[in-house]
Amino acid sequence: MLLVICLVILSVLREPYFCKKIFFIRKLVYAILCLTTNVWTQGGIAITGKVVSLEDGAPIIGASVVVVNTTIGTATDAEGKFSLVFVPSNRRTISVSAVGYKSASKIAGQFDSLELLFSLIPSVIQAQTVVVTANKREQSLEEVPVSMSIIEARAFEQRNTIALDDVLRYVPGVNFQQSQVNIRASSGYSRGVGSRVLLLMDGVPLLSGDTGEITFESIPVFQIDKVEVVKGAGSALYGSGALGGVINVLTKEVDEHTTVWWKLYGGVYSDPAYDQWKWSNNTRWMNGQSIGFSTRSEDAAVAASVQRISDDGYREQDWRRKYSAFLKAQYDLSPYQSITVTSNLFQQYRGDFLWWKDLKNALRPADAQKNITVSSLRFNNAVQYKHFVTNDFYYETKAVHFRGNWYRDSLNNKRMDESISDAVVAELQGNLSIGSNNIFTAGIVGNYERVKANIFGNHYGNGAALYLQNEYMVTKGFSAIAGLRHDFQQVIGLQQYQQTNPKLGVRYTIEEGHTVRLSAGRGFRAPSIGELYTSTKNTGSVAIIIPSINLQPEHSEAYEISSSNNLTENLRLETALFHSDYSDLIEPNVQSDTAVKAVTLNFRNITQARIRGFELSVLTSFLSHSVTVDGHYNYNWAIDTKTGAFLRFRPRHIASINAEWTKKPFEFGADYRFVSRIEAIDDKLVELAPIKNGSQRVANHIVDARCGLNLIEFGIPVRATLNINNLFGYNYNELIGNISPPRHFVLSFEGILQ
Amino acid sequence: MRSFTLLCSSVVFCILILDGCDEGLNPNNVSEPGFGGSITFVGSLPPADSLNDLRIVAVPYYPIDTLYQTLIIKVIEGVIPFSADIRSSVDSGKTVQYEMFLKPKIYYYVAIVQQYGQDVFSQWKVVSVYSVSPNDPSPKSLVIGDGKFTNNVNFTVDFYHLPPQPVRIH
Numbered sequence: 001m002l003l004v005i006c007l008v009i010l011s012v013l014r015e016p017y018f019c020k021k022i023f024f025i026r027k028l029v030y031a032i033l034c035l036t037t038n039v040w041t042q043g044g045i046a047i048t049g050k051v052v053s054l055e056d057g058a059p060i061i062g063a064s065v066v067v068v069n070t071t072i073g074t075a076t077d078a079e080g081k082f083s084l085v086f087v088p089s090n091r092r093t094i095s096v097s098a099v100g101y102k103s104a105s106k107i108a109g110q111f112d113s114l115e116l117l118f119s120l121i122p123s124v125i126q127a128q129t130v131v132v133t134a135n136k137r138e139q140s141l142e143e144v145p146v147s148m149s150i151i152e153a154r155a156f157e158q159r160n161t162i163a164l165d166d167v168l169r170y171v172p173g174v175n176f177q178q179s180q181v182n183i184r185a186s187s188g189y190s191r192g193v194g195s196r197v198l199l200l201m202d203g204v205p206l207l208s209g210d211t212g213e214i215t216f217e218s219i220p221v222f223q224i225d226k227v228e229v230v231k232g233a234g235s236a237l238y239g240s241g242a243l244g245g246v247i248n249v250l251t252k253e254v255d256e257h258t259t260v261w262w263k264l265y266g267g268v269y270s271d272p273a274y275d276q277w278k279w280s281n282n283t284r285w286m287n288g289q290s291i292g293f294s295t296r297s298e299d300a301a302v303a304a305s306v307q308r309i310s311d312d313g314y315r316e317q318d319w320r321r322k323y324s325a326f327l328k329a330q331y332d333l334s335p336y337q338s339i340t341v342t343s344n345l346f347q348q349y350r351g352d353f354l355w356w357k358d359l360k361n362a363l364r365p366a367d368a369q370k371n372i373t374v375s376s377l378r379f380n381n382a383v384q385y386k387h388f389v390t391n392d393f394y395y396e397t398k399a400v401h402f403r404g405n406w407y408r409d410s411l412n413n414k415r416m417d418e419s420i421s422d423a424v425v426a427e428l429q430g431n432l433s434i435g436s437n438n439i440f441t442a443g444i445v446g447n448y449e450r451v452k453a454n455i456f457g458n459h460y461g462n463g464a465a466l467y468l469q470n471e472y473m474v475t476k477g478f479s480a481i482a483g484l485r486h487d488f489q490q491v492i493g494l495q496q497y498q499q500t501n502p503k504l505g506v507r508y509t510i511e512e513g514h515t516v517r518l519s520a521g522r523g524f525r526a527p528s529i530g531e532l533y534t535s536t537k538n539t540g541s542v543a544i545i546i547p548s549i550n551l552q553p554e555h556s557e558a559y560e561i562s563s564s565n566n567l568t569e570n571l572r573l574e575t576a577l578f579h580s581d582y583s584d585l586i587e588p589n590v591q592s593d594t595a596v597k598a599v600t601l602n603f604r605n606i607t608q609a610r611i612r613g614f615e616l617s618v619l620t621s622f623l624s625h626s627v628t629v630d631g632h633y634n635y636n637w638a639i640d641t642k643t644g645a646f647l648r649f650r651p652r653h654i655a656s657i658n659a660e661w662t663k664k665p666f667e668f669g670a671d672y673r674f675v676s677r678i679e680a681i682d683d684k685l686v687e688l689a690p691i692k693n694g695s696q697r698v699a700n701h702i703v704d705a706r707c708g709l710n711l712i713e714f715g716i717p718v719r720a721t722l723n724i725n726n727l728f729g730y731n732y733n734e735l736i737g738n739i740s741p742p743r744h745f746v747l748s749f750e751g752i753l754q
Numbered sequence: 755m756r757s758f759t760l761l762c763s764s765v766v767f768c769i770l771i772l773d774g775c776d777e778g779l780n781p782n783n784v785s786e787p788g789f790g791g792s793i794t795f796v797g798s799l800p801p802a803d804s805l806n807d808l809r810i811v812a813v814p815y816y817p818i819d820t821l822y823q824t825l826i827i828k829v830i831e832g833v834i835p836f837s838a839d840i841r842s843s844v845d846s847g848k849t850v851q852y853e854m855f856l857k858p859k860i861y862y863y864v865a866i867v868q869q870y871g872q873d874v875f876s877q878w879k880v881v882s883v884y885s886v887s888p889n890d891p892s893p894k895s896l897v898i899g900d901g902k903f904t905n906n907v908n909f910t911v912d913f914y915h916l917p918p919q920p921v922r923i924h
Contacts, residue, residue: 276781360781683857684832692855693786698778731778739779 047108048083049116051076051096055624060120061712063098064130064253068105070388071338074296075255078712078754083256085298088335096120097130099152100625103140122625123569132203133228133248135471135481136237136441137431145481145505146519147562147576147615149173151227153252158660158669158706160265160723160748162288162309164227164249165216170656171229172615172632173576175675177649178735179216183231184578185611185636186244186556188649189682189735193530193603194586196554198234198241200248202342204382204400207241209421209449210456212528214247215404218346218378220326222263222290222305225252232578233523233558236483236503239445239465243523243556243582251328251342252294254301260293260753261305267723267746269314273731277363279316286311286746292326299332313351314741315363317370320350336388345379352408355737358692362739366691372416376406395430417536419453421529437473441483442466449491449529456533457547463489463526469503477509489526489553497553499524513566520559527551531586531603548602556582562615570625574617582609588682609647611638630658648680667708667721675700681736691737700734703727718751787898788855791907793866793882799846800870800913807869808844808881810837810854810909816862816893818920823875840866853903861896863920866909882909883917891917 051063059080066073067087076082076098084094092108094116101120108116134144141148149171161167168174168181175182177189187196199206199214207214227249234242269284292305309322327343352372357364382400389395402425407418429443449461469483483503490496503521510516533547562576585607613636621628634654638647646652653676661668677699686694708721722745729743789812799805812835818825828834835856843850864884871877884907886894898904 273777274781359779359784359786362779362781690838693784695786695855696779696784701778731780733779 045087045092045108046083046085047087047094047116048081049094049118051080051082051098051118051120053101054119054121057119060098060101062255063096063101063118063120065094065096067335068093068095070335071332071386072335073253075253077255077257078717078752095130099154103130131228132250133200133230133246135469136203136429136443137439142509142515142564143479143507145479145507145517147173147231147517147560147574147578149229149231151229153225156221156224157719157750158667158708158721159671159704160706160721160746161221163217164219164221164224168216168227168229168247169673170632170658170671172617172656173231173634173654174229175651175654176734178738179214181214181216181247182650183229183245184580184613184615184634185638185647185650186580186582188587188647190586190588193534194525194528195241196244196525198238198246200238200246201344201380202251202340202382202384203248204384204398204427205238205241205423205425206380206400206402207423207528208378208404209402209423209461210404210419210451210453210528211530212241212525213530215346215376215378217322217348218324218344219249220251220305220307220324220344222292222307223251223303223326223328225250231576232519232560232580233501233503233521233556235487235499235501235523236485236521237467237469239467239485239487239501240463240489240499240524240526240553243525243554244580251326252303254294254296254303254328254330256296257754258293258295260291261751262289262291263748263750264289265746265748267744269312269741270729270743270745272314272363272742273729276360279361279363282312284312284314286744301330303328313353314744315353315365315739317351317365317372318353320348322346322348338386340382340384340386342382342384343379344381345377347377349373349375353738355691355694356739359696360693366737372408372410374406374408376404378402378404378406392433393430395428397426397428399426400424415454417453417455419451419455421453422448422450424448439471441469441471451529451533455536456529457535459491459493459529459533461489461491461529463487477511479507481505481507487524487526491529491532494532494549497526499553513572514564516561516563518561520557523556523558525554525586527553527586527603534603544600546600546602548604551586551603552584552605554582554584554586554605556580570621572617572619574615574619576615578611578613578615580611582607582611585609588685607647608641609638610641611636611647611650613637626662628658628660630656632656646679648682649678650680651675651678665710665713667710668706669708670703670705670727673700673702673704675734686736694736696733697736698732700732700740701728701730702732702740703730717753718749721748721750722746723748784903786855787858787902788853789864789896789898789904789907790851790853791905791909792849792851793840793843793909793911794849795844795846795911797846797912797914799844800868804870805841805844805868806872806877807839807874808841808866809839810852810864810866811835812854812856812861812896813863813865814859814861816920818863821876822878826875826878856898858898858902861898863893864896864907865893865917866911868913880917880919881913882911884909885917893920 051060061078063076065082072084074082093105095105096118097103102123104118104120106116129141129150130138131141132138134146134148151167155167165176173184180189181197183197193211195214230246234246238246266287272278288309290307294303304327306325311320313319325345330338330340332338352374353365354369355366356362357366380402384398386396402423404421408416425447427443427445432440445465447463451459465485465487467485471481473479485501487499501522505519508516532549532551534545535547536545558580560578564574566572584605586603587606588601589604616633618631636652638650640647655674657672659670678697704725705727706723710719724745726743733739829836837854865880866882867878868881869878883893886892
C-alpha cells in the first residue's frame, strides 16, 4: 500500500500541471519558512564524478557524496559514479566517505560543469567516519571527545540481521539481558520497564510513552545506513534516558537512481541438544521477505519498503509473526533547505514466553504462562526541516509522534493487560560557527506523553528543556567542549522534576591517527509512567505489582579517558578507562502490603552504584585488506556502594572477535562472543516467581559463521549468504530462565535493480 | 610479519572457539541447591474453606519466637524461602514427591504450613515438621551445601494431629 502511495506521489510530482501547483505551494511555504533567508535561484553548477579505490582502481559502490553545508548529497552507483545538480556557486566543498576507506574532500573549481575523480585510500580504520550523535552535528569520529562505536550497514547485511540488537551485541561494552540493552554495565534487568539507554532514530527519541522501553524489533533494519553508539552519560544534550549512553539509528539517504531491492531468507533451527528438551516433532522454520524502492527527482526523493517475518520459534509458545512498513520522503526546498518525513509501522503477534518451566523443560514455558499471546502495533511519524542559512549557521526542527499499542490475551481471548501510549517530541536546534574555531549548538525541546492502559491507568506527562554547547578549537589538533542542559519533566498530578546536566570534554590529536580524549558528564532518567503506575495481578507469580508514585529521577556522573592510536597502517588500538557513579537507581522491590494482604512488587529508588572499567579494541587487516580481524574486550567492576555487592545482572567480562575474509566473489566471516557468567541475579525474583532452576546460568560462548557469494561481479545483482548462528550449538542463557537459540541455519538472497 | 600476525590471530581465534565447546546448560546436571523427598497425607482432610494455602518453608534460624505477621514479612523479604502451593497434592493416604530449591545455607526449621483462614498475615499453622525421628518431634537442621541436593527429607501430614507450634498464634 505504501509503495503504491509513494509511486502515486512521485508520479504526481512529475506531472507538469502539478509541478506548477507544487511550485506555487513551494513558494508559499518558502515565504513562511524563509523570511530571513537567502532567496534560492535555480543557478548553480552540476558536478559529476567517480569514486574509485586507490589500490586497484575498482569503483566504490554506495559511497556517500555530499556538498558540505548544504542538503545536497547522493550515493555512488554500481559503477562508482555520481552526479550532483544545482550545487550553489558559493558552496563547492565536496566530501566523499565510504566504508573501509579514508574519507576525502575536494573544492570544486569555478566552471559551470565539473567532473571529479576521488581515489580513496583503503583503511580498516573508522577514524574519518562522519558521525552526528556525539555533539548533534556532523564531524569526524576522530574529533569527538567521547568513546563511540559505529556499526555500518554492511554488518547488518553480512549477518542477515533481523533485529537491531543482534548486531549491537558485538559493540564493545554492550551486552543484553535478552532484549534489554546494557552499555558499560549501566543497566541490569528491569522487566522491560525503563531504559538507561536512549534510542534515537535519525536523532529523534524512540522510547515508548508508557514503559519508556526500547523496542528494538520495531527498528527497520533494512533501512539502516549506520548506527552510532555513544557511551557514558549523554543527558547534557539528550536529556532523560541518556543515563548510560545513546544509540542513534541513521536511516539511508536516497540515491539519485531509481532502485528496487529485495530480500528473501529462510532458515531452520537445529533439534534441541537433549532429548528432555524436545517438545515438538515438527521442524522449526523461519522465513522473511522484504522489498523496497527508492527514487529521486530533481528536488524530491522517496524511499519505501515493506517486510514480513515469520518464525516458528525454537521454544514452545515462542512463535512470532511480524509485519513492518517504512517510508521516507525528502523534499528539497532549495540547496539549503529540506523537509524529510519518516514513517515507520510495526505490527507483531507472538506467543508469550517469560521463562522456562524448569531446566529439564527449558524449551517449554512455565505452566502459568501457557496459552498467552501478545499483540502489538507501533508506529512513529517524524518530520524534520533543515536549513543552512549561511555557511556558518544552520538550524533544524524535528517533531516525532510515537504510538505504542499492545495487549496480552489468554487462550480464551480474555484481555489481560492492555496499553495505548503516545509520545510526542519536538525540537528546534541551531548550530553557529564563529570564525573557524568556535561552534555553538543550542536548542529547545518539548515532550508530551499520554497513556491509556488497564495496567498503568490513564496518565499524562510533559516536559521541556533548553541546552547550549560550545566547542572551541584551540589548535587544529586540540579542542575543548562544554555544554549544559536544563530539563523540566512532570507527570500530571505528581511532583515536578528539574534537572541541570553539564558536560565537559577535551580532545587532543598528538599527530594524525593518535588522539587522546577526556570527558565528564552528568545523566538522569525520569521514571516512566510504567514504573510509577504499573498495577497488575497478571505477573505469572504470587506477587502483584503496585504503583510507586513517589519515585525520583535516577542520576549518574560519568568520567572517561580514552585514546585511539594507529600503530601501523593496518593496526589500530583503541582504549578507554571509565568511572561512573549512579544514585537513586530504580529497582524492583518486594514488600508487604497489609492493605491488600498480598506479596507486592513495586519500584523504588534503592541503589547507589559505582561502575569502573576499561575497554580495549584492536582492529587489523591483512593481505591487502582482504582479511580483517577486530578484537574487543571490556571489563566492568560494578558495585553497589551501600552493600559492597556486585550489581545484579551485570557481566564482569565481555569479549568478541570478528573476522572477515573477502576473495571475490566469495566472502567468509566468523564472530566469537564471550560474556562471563552473571555473578549476581535477583534471588527474590527467582524465589517469588518462582522460576524453577532460575539460578542456573553459564558464561556465554557464541560462534557465528557465514559465507557469501556476491554475483554483482558477474553482472548479476544478487548476493547469497549462508549464516550458521551458534555454530557449536552451545546451550546458554542471557537472561535467567530463558535459554538462547540453538544452532540455526539461515540462507538469504538479496538483490538490487537500478 | 603479516603471516605471523595472521597465524597468531588464527590460533587465538581457534582457542577461543574451542573454549566455547563446553556443553553449557545441561538438564542432566542440575546442580541447583535444594532438597526433596516425600509428603504423606494421613487422617482426615480439613474442609476446603480452611485449606487456603499449603507450603513448605525453610527457616534459617531457630527458635522462632514471634508472630506470624513478622514471619510473613521475612518470607516476603526473601529471608525464609518457601515452596509453591501444594494443595493440589493433598489426598488422604496419598504420598507425593516434591523438590524445593533454595540458597545453600543451614535451615534450622523446615516445616509444612497451612493457611487456614483468609488473613494471610496471621492465620497459619504448622502441620508437619522435618524432625529428628518419628518419635521425636524436635526440629532437625537441614544443611544445604553449594551445588548439593539433599534427598529423603520426608514429611507426614496429619491435619488433626499437629506438631508443637513454634509461633504464638493470636
